[in-house]
Amino acid sequence: MTAGFDELIRVPLPVLAGWLLSADAEPGSLDAQQWRGLTEVFTAELTAEAARVPPPDWPRLSDAYTRLLDRAQQAAALDRHECAVRRLNLTSALLHTVAPDQHVGLLDPAASVHIFFDAVAMSPADAHRLADAPGTLAVNDMRRLRAVKNLLQPLLAVKPLLDAEAARRLTDWERVYPALP
Secondary structure, three states, X not given: OOOOHHHHOOOOHHHHHHHHOOOOOOHHXXXXXXXXXXXXXXXXXXXXXXXXXXXXXXXXXXXXXXXXXXXXXXXXXXXXXXXXXHHHHHHHHHOOOOOOOOOOHHHOHHHHHHHHHHHOOOOHHHHHHHHOOHHHOOHHHHHHHHHHHHHHHHHHHHHHHOOHHHHHHOHHHHHHHHHOO
């Protein structure tokens, strides 16, 4: 299916997923703002439809979302950090409606832990040290702490769904969370 942006934002979610998984979904097929917009549309549609998605459709939708974020990043619509935040937020939202599934990336709480640790740009000790000096923080340090909080917030929302080992890995981060701006 060769499609333009205006058509893609109007097709049903399964059709959009099919396009995203096809050879037509190349970074140059849409401009950066269109990739960003398509990310918003896909996220909103999937969140709204989550309770009605048949279980066999989840792997394909999850793969399509992964490809969407990859293409949006390649088109310079989103950076690596923003892709991680979006994925963590979507997983957190979906897991309020749909049961966890370790075989589906978007529904696997343990995958969220890996995404967090791949994306977080500092240690809990560094975050705590910076957060303890709010009046003297440089603007860049404040942004770095906000970036950590944006990653951590959706992850902590799915913590009750994690196994004991994965939850333990978050202990130091959970202690720092209240101090983050």
